[in-house]
Amino acid sequence: MSTSNSTPLPKALGHIRVLDLSRVLAGPWCSQNLADLGADVIKIERPGSGDDTRAWGPPYAKDAVGRDTSEAAYYLSANRGKRSVTVDIASPEGQALVRELARHADVVLENFKVGQLKRYGLDYESLKAVKPDIVYCSITGFGQDGPYAHRAGYDFLIQGMGGLMSVTGERDELPGGGPQKVGVALTDLMTGMYATVAVLAALTHRDRTGEGQYIDMALLDTQVAMLANVGSNYLNSGKPPKRWGNAHPNIVPYQTFACADGHIIVAAGNDGQYQKFVEAGGRRELALDPRFATNPMRVKNRDTLVPLLAEMVRERRRDEWIAMLEAVGVPCGPINDVGEVFDNPQVRSRGIEIEVPHAAAGTVKLVRSPMKMSATPATSDKAPPMLGEHTDEVLSEMLGKDEAEIAALRGKGVV
CATH class of the missing domain: 3.40.50.10540 (Crotonobetainyl-coa:carnitine coa-transferase; domain 1)
Structure with missing residues (x-):
């Protein structure tokens, strides 16, 4: 330059x-x-x-x-x-x-x-x-x-x-x-x-x-x-955090899901994004259910909610989900291998x-x-x-x- x-x-x-x-x-x-x-x-x-x-x-x-x-x-x-x-x-x-x-x-x-x-x-x-x-x-x-x-x-x-x-x-x-x-x-x-x-x-x-x-x-x-928030969670609760795999201890849904042909990441950081996610999947009732209406409730009831979301996501292909969720402003993305990373149009740009x-x-x-x-x-x-x-x-x-x-x-x- x-x-x-x-x-x-x-x-x-x-x-x-x-x-x-x-x-x-x-x-x-x-x-x-x-x-x-x-x-x-x-x-x-x-x-x-x-x-x-x-x-x-x-x-x-x-x-x-x-x-x-x-x-x-x-x-x-x-x-x-x-x-x-x-x-x-x-x-x-x-x-x-x-x-x-x-x-x-x-x-x-x-x-x-x-x-x-x-x-x-x-x-x-x-x-x-x-x-x-x-x-x-x-x-x-x-x-x-x-x-x-x-x-x-x-x-x-x-x-x-x-x-x-x-x-x-x-x-x-x-x-x-x-x-x-x-x-x-x-x-x-x-x-x-x-x-x-x-x-x-x-x-x-x-x-x-x-x-x-x-x-x-x-x-x-x-x-x-x-350790950032993980260390802070311990210092302020006295409870050692545990492993959550591809899920998040404090946010639901904030994890990977299996689609019909691959996997996606859905990172619904607020209640509005969660509502748009389930509405895009044709499951509006999951937005209205009081057990899942707010993030604290979704965290509390994660073991009930996540299998329902997994079933919903599995009905469509990865690219279809990404297109739908991007259109309504729900953060999402694929899980790329390193070859796909370097071939990504944003990375190339x-x-x-x-x-x-x-x-x-x-x-x-x-x-x-x-x-x-x-x-x-x-x-x-x-x-x-x-x-x-x-x-x-x-x-x-x-x-x-x-x-x-x-x-x-x-x-x-x-x-």
Whole structure:
């Protein structure tokens, strides 16, 4: 996106440099957001192997003749817009390089185990000594203190420990009932999102006061925080919420229904929408019945009402229901598979799927940032980097290393 005279629009974070020591998902999701907003994100990776997710395939990106490249689709999902530099941070020379790079950075992001980077002289206090106003964000499973601080934390475990799986899945008394994890690593992703917000807030504080700070992000903290109304329901009732499958604990009908040829979601958020729903299905008596006239009554009598609604919905095809309900303003929609998602006319119109140049694959398909901003648009036009693709460039540009110095570092396995 550019102005009418073809001058590129400014980048919101074009003045920010991020030294990203994180890998896998939560940290890279944060740094990808910052890169989309224009920050220069330098991804520090282990020589020879790099981010673990580079090998988390298949599927892999394919080259022009259909052969797999070394770039796993998982890795591609969280690393666009960055520059990759390989450094062995277990070596003293590698640690010195990272400290030099930190001197030129605004933000350091890491997700190592508690205390590990202190042994390398790459913890907050060590880097604050070389860059006093640094914003340093650590992401761990359980945070920097508490009895679980030194445990390894993984999204799946945290979904279970943090209560999400207790409210996800079909009701215990129904077929298929039991705890279920969410189909994407939601806790990792939300931790990355909260970390993004925290980093931006810390940068704003730094710009106002000159003071950097330390950010302690934990997957478990995030998971508990994002329980939202479910957590609030417990705190205000003392009763642990249960699983409701595709239904809603506080709204009826707000769930999936089987049609004659598939499934739909009906989200009747008020009494008027409920009335229009049953009238469209030819069951006006269900709107007049005092047991179902208001949402509190429908919640109370859900076990009586829902089978009647299910019988009604099963009489028509999915597309017929969607057309009828959209015509009368009842929120509804299909349950798409991912292929149908990317083929959806609204998704296509919004340009969410993009194709960008890639060193090994020629081009790769990515999902653009969902942040649409008029004055400082997010950009997603740089493919995730190949391992070490920018090592020479960054060491020369930022640290003034010449070819001979870089070659010597490479010969010793430091980069």
